[in-house]
Amino acid sequence: MxxxxxxxxxxxxxxxxxxxxxxxxxxIKDEVLKFVLSAKVDESGRVFQVGDGVARVIGLExxxxxxxxxxxxxxxxxxxxxxxxxxAVVLLGKDSGVNEGDFVMRTGRVAHIPVGDALLGxxxxxxxxxxxxxxxxxxxxxxxxxxxxxxxxARKSVDKPLLTGIKAIDAMVxxxxxxxxxxxxxxxxxxxxxxxxxxxxxRGQDVNCxxxxxxxKNSTVARIVNILTEYDAMRYTTVVAAGAAEAxxxxxxxxxxxxxxxxxxxxxxxxVLIVFDDLSKHAVAYRAMSLLMQRPPGREAYPGDVxxxxxxxxxxxxxxxxxxxxxxxxxxxxxxxxxxxxxxxIPTNVISITDGQIxxxxxxxxAGIRPAINPGLSVSRVGGAAQTKAMKRIAAPIRTELAxxxxxxxxxxxxxxxxxxxxxxxxxxxxxxxxxxxxxxxxIALEHEILxxxxxxxxxxxxxxxxxxxxxxxxxxxxxxxxxxxxxxxLRQGFALGAELEEKILAEIERFRAGRAAKA
Numbered sequence: 001m002x003x004x005x006x007x008x009x010x011x012x013x014x015x016x017x018x019x020x021x022x023x024x025x026x027x028i029k030d031e032v033l034k035f036v037l038s039a040k041v042d043e044s045g046r047v048f049q050v051g052d053g054v055a056r057v058i059g060l061e062x063x064x065x066x067x068x069x070x071x072x073x074x075x076x077x078x079x080x081x082x083x084x085x086x087x088a089v090v091l092l093g094k095d096s097g098v099n100e101g102d103f104v105m106r107t108g109r110v111a112h113i114p115v116g117d118a119l120l121g122x123x124x125x126x127x128x129x130x131x132x133x134x135x136x137x138x139x140x141x142x143x144x145x146x147x148x149x150x151x152x153x154a155r156k157s158v159d160k161p162l163l164t165g166i167k168a169i170d171a172m173v174x175x176x177x178x179x180x181x182x183x184x185x186x187x188x189x190x191x192x193x194x195x196x197x198x199x200x201x202x203r204g205q206d207v208n209c210x211x212x213x214x215x216x217k218n219s220t221v222a223r224i225v226n227i228l229t230e231y232d233a234m235r236y237t238t239v240v241a242a243g244a245a246e247a248x249x250x251x252x253x254x255x256x257x258x259x260x261x262x263x264x265x266x267x268x269x270x271x272v273l274i275v276f277d278d279l280s281k282h283a284v285a286y287r288a289m290s291l292l293m294q295r296p297p298g299r300e301a302y303p304g305d306v307x308x309x310x311x312x313x314x315x316x317x318x319x320x321x322x323x324x325x326x327x328x329x330x331x332x333x334x335x336x337x338x339x340x341x342x343x344x345x346i347p348t349n350v351i352s353i354t355d356g357q358i359x360x361x362x363x364x365x366x367a368g369i370r371p372a373i374n375p376g377l378s379v380s381r382v383g384g385a386a387q388t389k390a391m392k393r394i395a396a397p398i399r400t401e402l403a404x405x406x407x408x409x410x411x412x413x414x415x416x417x418x419x420x421x422x423x424x425x426x427x428x429x430x431x432x433x434x435x436x437x438x439x440x441x442x443x444i445a446l447e448h449e450i451l452x453x454x455x456x457x458x459x460x461x462x463x464x465x466x467x468x469x470x471x472x473x474x475x476x477x478x479x480x481x482x483x484x485x486x487x488x489x490x491l492r493q494g495f496a497l498g499a500e501l502e503e504k505i506l507a508e509i510e511r512f513r514a515g516r517a518a519k520a
Contacts (some may be wrong), residue, residue: 083287165443176386178319215281405429
C-alpha cells in the first residue's frame, strides 16, 4: 500500500464524527424553554427580647399562628402571639442559647410528631423524641400535633363498652369506646390508679393505649412505666411524658402530641384509650405561658381562652363511622380538685366538655373504701348504652341501694333502736360497699364481675360476714372457673341474662354458699 493511501486511512479513522448543528440548536432551545426563573425567599427576623422561655421577634410579618420558627442557635419555638409589630414565640427548649439580635427563620410548617406502631412500648417526650434509652424511633409516619377534631357527620354513637375491670365503674358509671370520661378528685385519692388499672385491663382487648404524663415527677413516670412493664401492658402502650422539670411549652404540647399518636391508630380502624394525667397541670402550664406573653388574665389568672385549650383537645376523642375508618379514641382526662371543690374554674370547664365524671372523695379513701367512688356525684352520660345486657340488668339497683345505705347510715349512728327493715337495708348496703372494694392492679374479667354482683344484688351474701366478703367473692370465682366454665362463657359473650340462665347461676351460687357454710 502507498504512503498516500496509508495517510488517507489514518485520517479517516481519527476524524471526528459528523456533528449535527441543527440538532444541537433544538436541544438548546428545549432546555431554554424548560428553564423557569424562580426566586427562593427565606424570611427571617431578629430577636429583640428573650427571657423565661419566651422570645419576642421582629421582622416575620408573614408568620402564622402555631408555625415552627428556628433560631440561630438551633432551638425551635412556636409562634403564639401575632401582634402588630412583633411575635411572641414560646421556646421548645432552654432559652440560654438564644440571645438578643439572633436571626430567626420561618420553617413554613407546624409542629409534627412521629406516629405509628413503632411507638408501642416506648416512652417519648412532647416532640416525639425517645427518652427511654431504647434507640431511635424508626417510623415513616408523622402527624400534626394540633388538628381539627372530626366533624359531626364523621362520628357515630357510642354503644360498645370499654371495660375497666373495676366493678364499681363497670356497674355504675360505664365507659364506652369513644367516650370522654373525667376522673376528678383531690390529691392522693386514687385517680391515676383507676387509669392504670383500666390500661392493664385492655390486655387482649385489641385496644392500644396512650398515657400522657403532664407535670409529673420523673420518678412517678418511671414507676408507672415499671408497673405497665411488669403486667405486660407496655407492648400495647405509649407513654408521652412532659415532666415537672420540663419547660411550660412542652407541658402544653404533651396532651396534643399524645392525641396525635392516638389519632393515627383511630384512623386505621383501631380502638384507642388515652389518659391525660393531669389537665390541671396542663392548664397551669398554659397560664404560665400566657402571662409571660402578657395575655390579659381573667378568672383565677387564667386567660379567657383556657376553655378552648381543653375543648379542642377532648373534642378529638370520639368514635368514627365506618366510612372514616371506624376506629375510636376513649379519653380519660384527670383533674385534681382542692378540698373537693368541683365548682372551681378548670373542673367546671372540663366537666362541661366531657360525657360524665368519676368523682373520688378523700373521706371514703381514708375510710378504706377503694376505689373511693362517690356514686351520687359520679355519672356517665352514655349510661347503659355502654354496658352489656347482662351487666345492665344486674347493676341497675346498685346505685339506688348504695344511696339508701349512705343515707340510712348517716342517721343510724345517732340511734340504737332500729326496726328490722332498716337493719336489713344497712346489712345489705354494707355488703355492697365491701363487694365494690378492689385492690390496685387487679382488674377483674367481665364475667367474674357479673357473677359477684349477681350474688350481692340477689341478697345471697347477706348471711356472709362483712369481713369474709372478699374471700367469698374470690372463692366463688375460683369455684365457677373450676366447675362451671360453660356458664362463665355465656356471661363472657355478653348475651342478655335471661331468667333461665339467671336461675342456673343463682342455684349454683346457693350450692357454693351452702358448701362453704358447711365447711366453716
